[in-house]
Amino acid sequence: MEETHEIVLTVNGTHRTARAPARRLLSDLLRHDLGLTGTHVGCEHGVCGCCTVLLDGAPVRSCLMLAVTAAGHEITTVEGLAAPDGTPSPVQRAFRECHGLQCGFCTPGFLCTVTALLRDTPRPTEEQVLDGIAGNLCRCTGYQNIVRSVHRAAELLSEREGGA
Amino acid sequence: MGTRVFGEPVQRREDARLVTGQGRFLDDLGQNALAAAFVRSPHAHARILDIDVSGALDIDGLVAVYTWEDLPGRVGEPLPLLIPHPTLTHGRTGYPLARDTVRHVGEPVAMVVARDRYLAEDAAERIRVDYEPLPAVVGIENAARADRLVHDDVPGNVAAVLRQENGDAAAAIAAAPHVLEFRLAIERSASMPLEGRGVYARWDADDGSLRVYSSTQASTSVRAAIAARLGLPNGKVEVVAPDVGGGFGVKIVHPWPEEVLVPWAARLLDRELKWTEDRREHFVAAAHERGQLQDVRVGFDDAGRILGLDVRILHDHGAYTPYGIIIPIVTSTQLLGPYKIGAYRAEVTSLYTNTVIVTPYRGAGRPQGVFCMERTMDRVARHLGLDRAGVRAANLIQPDEFPYDQGLTFQDGRPLIYDSGDYPELLRKARDLIGWDGFEAERAAAASDGRRIGIGLGIYVEGTGVGPYEGGHVEIDTAGRVHVSTGLTSQGQGHETAFAQIAAAELGVPLGDVRVTTGDTRRFGYAVGTFASRAAVMSGNAIALACRKVRAKALRIAGEALEADPSDLEITDGVVHVRGDATSAVPLRTVAVLSNPLRYAFDEEAAAATQFAVGRPSEEAPVAPGDEPGLEGRDYYSPVRSTFAAGAHAAIVEVDPETAEITILRYGVVHDCGRLINPMVVEGQIHGGVAQGVGGALYERMVYDASGQLLNASFMDFLMPYATEIPKIETDHLETPSPLNPLGIKGAGEAGVIPVSAVIASAVEDAEGLRVDAMPLSPDALYTLRRRAEHDPALRTE
Numbered sequence A: 001m002e003e004t005h006e007i008v009l010t011v012n013g014t015h016r017t018a019r020a021p022a023r024r025l026l027s028d029l030l031r032h033d034l035g036l037t038g039t040h041v042g043c044e045h046g047v048c049g050c051c052t053v054l055l056d057g058a059p060v061r062s063c064l065m066l067a068v069t070a071a072g073h074e075i076t077t078v079e080g081l082a083a084p085d086g087t088p089s090p091v092q093r094a095f096r097e098c099h100g101l102q103c104g105f106c107t108p109g110f111l112c113t114v115t116a117l118l119r120d121t122p123r124p125t126e127e128q129v130l131d132g133i134a135g136n137l138c139r140c141t142g143y144q145n146i147v148r149s150v151h152r153a154a155e156l157l158s159e160r161e162g163g164a
Numbered sequence B: 001m002g003t004r005v006f007g008e009p010v011q012r013r014e015d016a017r018l019v020t021g022q023g024r025f026l027d028d029l030g031q032n033a034l035a036a037a038f039v040r041s042p043h044a045h046a047r048i049l050d051i052d053v054s055g056a057l058d059i060d061g062l063v064a065v066y067t068w069e070d071l072p073g074r075v076g077e078p079l080p081l082l083i084p085h086p087t088l089t090h091g092r093t094g095y096p097l098a099r100d101t102v103r104h105v106g107e108p109v110a111m112v113v114a115r116d117r118y119l120a121e122d123a124a125e126r127i128r129v130d131y132e133p134l135p136a137v138v139g140i141e142n143a144a145r146a147d148r149l150v151h152d153d154v155p156g157n158v159a160a161v162l163r164q165e166n167g168d169a170a171a172a173i174a175a176a177p178h179v180l181e182f183r184l185a186i187e188r189s190a191s192m193p194l195e196g197r198g199v200y201a202r203w204d205a206d207d208g209s210l211r212v213y214s215s216t217q218a219s220t221s222v223r224a225a226i227a228a229r230l231g232l233p234n235g236k237v238e239v240v241a242p243d244v245g246g247g248f249g250v251k252i253v254h255p256w257p258e259e260v261l262v263p264w265a266a267r268l269l270d271r272e273l274k275w276t277e278d279r280r281e282h283f284v285a286a287a288h289e290r291g292q293l294q295d296v297r298v299g300f301d302d303a304g305r306i307l308g309l310d311v312r313i314l315h316d317h318g319a320y321t322p323y324g325i326i327i328p329i330v331t332s333t334q335l336l337g338p339y340k341i342g343a344y345r346a347e348v349t350s351l352y353t354n355t356v357i358v359t360p361y362r363g364a365g366r367p368q369g370v371f372c373m374e375r376t377m378d379r380v381a382r383h384l385g386l387d388r389a390g391v392r393a394a395n396l397i398q399p400d401e402f403p404y405d406q407g408l409t410f411q412d413g414r415p416l417i418y419d420s421g422d423y424p425e426l427l428r429k430a431r432d433l434i435g436w437d438g439f440e441a442e443r444a445a446a447a448s449d450g451r452r453i454g455i456g457l458g459i460y461v462e463g464t465g466v467g468p469y470e471g472g473h474v475e476i477d478t479a480g481r482v483h484v485s486t487g488l489t490s491q492g493q494g495h496e497t498a499f500a501q502i503a504a505a506e507l508g509v510p511l512g513d514v515r516v517t518t519g520d521t522r523r524f525g526y527a528v529g530t531f532a533s534r535a536a537v538m539s540g541n542a543i544a545l546a547c548r549k550v551r552a553k554a555l556r557i558a559g560e561a562l563e564a565d566p567s568d569l570e571i572t573d574g575v576v577h578v579r580g581d582a583t584s585a586v587p588l589r590t591v592a593v594l595s596n597p598l599r600y601a602f603d604e605e606a607a608a609a610t611q612f613a614v615g616r617p618s619e620e621a622p623v624a625p626g627d628e629p630g631l632e633g634r635d636y637y638s639p640v641r642s643t644f645a646a647g648a649h650a651a652i653v654e655v656d657p658e659t660a661e662i663t664i665l666r667y668g669v670v671h672d673c674g675r676l677i678n679p680m681v682v683e684g685q686i687h688g689g690v691a692q693g694v695g696g697a698l699y700e701r702m703v704y705d706a707s708g709q710l711l712n713a714s715f716m717d718f719l720m721p722y723a724t725e726i727p728k729i730e731t732d733h734l735e736t737p738s739p740l741n742p743l744g745i746k747g748a749g750e751a752g753v754i755p756v757s758a759v760i761a762s763a764v765e766d767a768e769g770l771r772v773d774a775m776p777l778s779p780d781a782l783y784t785l786r787r788r789a790e791h792d793p794a795l796r797t798e
Helices: A026-033 A090-097 A107-120 A126-132 A144-163 B117-125 B140-145 B169-174 B219-230 B257-269 B279-285 B326-334 B366-384 B388-395 B423-434 B439-448 B495-507 B535-562 B588-594 B679-699 B756-768 B779-791
Strands: A004-011 A014-021 A052-055 A058-061 A074-076 B034-040 B046-052 B062-067 B108-114 B128-133 B158-166 B178-186 B198-204 B209-214 B237-240 B273-276 B292-300 B306-316 B343-351 B404-409 B415-418 B452-464 B470-476 B482-486 B514-518 B569-572 B575-578 B581-587 B632-637 B643-655 B662-672 B729-733
Touching: A014 A026, A052 A107, A058 A107, A090 A107, A090 A144, A107 A126, A107 A144, A126 A144, A144 B679, B034 B117, B034 B257, B034 B279, B046 B108, B062 B117, B062 B257, B108 B117, B108 B257, B140 B292, B140 B306, B140 B343, B158 B326, B158 B404, B169 B292, B169 B306, B169 B343, B178 B366, B198 B257, B209 B219, B209 B257, B219 B237, B219 B257, B257 B273, B292 B366, B306 B326, B306 B366, B326 B343, B326 B366, B326 B404, B326 B452, B366 B388, B366 B452, B366 B756, B388 B423, B388 B452, B423 B452, B423 B643, B423 B662, B423 B729, B439 B452, B439 B643, B452 B756, B470 B495, B470 B535, B470 B588, B482 B495, B482 B535, B495 B514, B495 B535, B535 B569, B535 B575, B535 B581, B535 B588, B535 B632, B575 B588, B581 B588, B643 B756, B662 B679, B662 B756, B679 B729, B679 B756, B756 B779
Parallel strands: A004 A074, B034 B273, B209 B237, B306 B343, B482 B514, B662 B729
Antiparallel strands: A004 A014, A052 A058, A052 A074, B034 B108, B046 B128, B062 B108, B158 B343, B178 B292, B198 B209, B198 B273, B292 B306, B404 B415, B452 B643, B470 B482, B470 B632, B569 B575, B575 B581, B643 B662
């Protein structure tokens, strides 16, 4: 029997505990042990960005992290981006509005990446947007509507800030 | 029609779940299933001498290991040759697990089943296979030379020789005032969806039935294949395509070895079983496309009109031909594009190599054909010193010449007859969009800054919506919900939205009341599949026809209830009413109740249809002869032949004089797919296609070494474009409706990708003054071309 370790972490604001072998990837822990299948795995070598989640707020490739190393940290997945009442986040709304997704497989990674990007750079230039999403592959959209989505999300966020 | 939804850019209905992580992709299902992993050949060509599984047996959690010898009867037979063709004289397919010989790296040799994927891979790693390596055939020219054979019983490595002929090309070329001869090359790429393949099977022993989920583009045909292999009736096998993370062609192939083996083992073990392809597997065990060498001879007159064209193509088919010779057929027919060619002859030789199989990838042979024709147009123009757009214009089919018969046989076995189009207008719009006429001033301005820019264009015609058929089923329930189903599958094209728009428009119901199911044999059992830009044309029209049946029935029943002539009725927002009189009305949900004469009232609504409530004449049968209970209908759309979409692309590129880096400054697309169901979705399809085209033109290639190892089988090394590599795509539309189908639509799925390599080649050649004959064109390839051209003036265009 393979030795397992107890992993205690916070996922989408909830304390979670799981037992897993040391070699288990964070992406597999999230998907298969915690049932959060919104995080997708597209390459398992850290290039495509589908598996991007936020670790203490910073985007990371969950396929390149061992689950045990996430212990004690705070993870946000695509399931945790909406408001607690289920209202989609401005980034989620913008991707819908601008047709920023087609098959939707890469989308959770983009949503997490863009959420962090706009938190750090609320009014990004075109170049900052391209730079910000240049670590995520999409095979469907040709990126044009993803770029539009990011600008639109920035608008929605600033409206929200303005209204608050 | 009360609700204007057809043709509107409505937001997609599938997005709500996809942006919240609630999609259901293959690997999201079956969380408690056992996992399968495969031992795959590390050799491109080898004989299997022995397989020793003993090392795997003490792995904790191991459930089973299978090799070919374990596969009974039809399970172990070679996979089917899906599309036979008379010229495919030496078609060959692989076994689900290799029998005694492997013919490409990645071919499955053994299947391992274990408690989870980690353990399955542990076990797979400990299975020892003893191989006797055989010489590998890699590369088109090596395959053609045939010093070595991929299949012992296939002489010359030739699977098929396909000829397409219209007129006497040789004589026309011999008599032509000008003749040019040259060779073109296109390398391999691949569909490369971000979700790989995957299969999940559940055997229900009590019911003797199987449910299979597969990340496929053809669930009904996967069902038929599994049923046949496992000896089950179709009715005991259900196949569902869940959310599919991109397909682009690779998932139309079926049954994959894994699609046979996973359901078979699930039944044998009576356990849920799942296999999810990893990225490396996808590189070496799925499919590639595009690799061709083309030898062109063209004869033309002083105005650049093509009098004769003779093309000989060597096509790399990989190790097997499960999908027949569809790509050679498409290349050799669609090569003609929007042009009237005097006499034409194409000969495509399909060659086996010890590499991954070659099956359609978005465009499916068209990008190569268009590359050939458009490079030819540029050559002719340069030779005569004429404007490249002008030479194209001189050869275009004119709007008053439709239907236009190209005199060839298309991929559906039907004549290649273009149904409608306006190619001169496409070209005019593309010239306007990119600023073709004012470009020389732009070039001069750039040159004065030390910058080198060039312009290029390309036109294509795409046969879309190939048969044989698709169907649609529409049911309005007693809550007024409209359930639409069709058998073909979805991989991100927005079918749930587009088909709902069609149904809402046809029925006069709110879009929000329509629910669409695709690719689920439990809901619709007859279908062909999603490929060849056919879903909107085929299922879209089938659903429209089914809606018209349901609408007619609804009007008839409502007419009886309202004591009105059905021809005086219309449906607005889900309510049937007398035209111009909103008070004489009955909602569709009530019509649905009335459509089903009942004995039992299970709720208040249903009570209206029970036998003592309905005041029908006592001599009439409650369900009239020929009628059926329920407010539902089914219909099929089966076209006599394909409908032909078209487009013109143009680009301006900049090349770095020092580093040979190529930058696309502008990219313009003018597109004609007939009537648009949802312009937002169509634009999205174009953007994505262009991006894949840019990948194929500048970055993506499959690099095999001489021994048949794929050297760049990872996303680190196979360079798919990121956002930083894709230019902003400018679009313009033209709408020439198809006269062939009720909705007047043409397909749009593949359009964007088709001419991109041709356009980029044209633009780079224009910028550099060097002949561009091979794609993709990397900076190092361009740099090398510059060095060679210093000593070889034949490589220069001037």
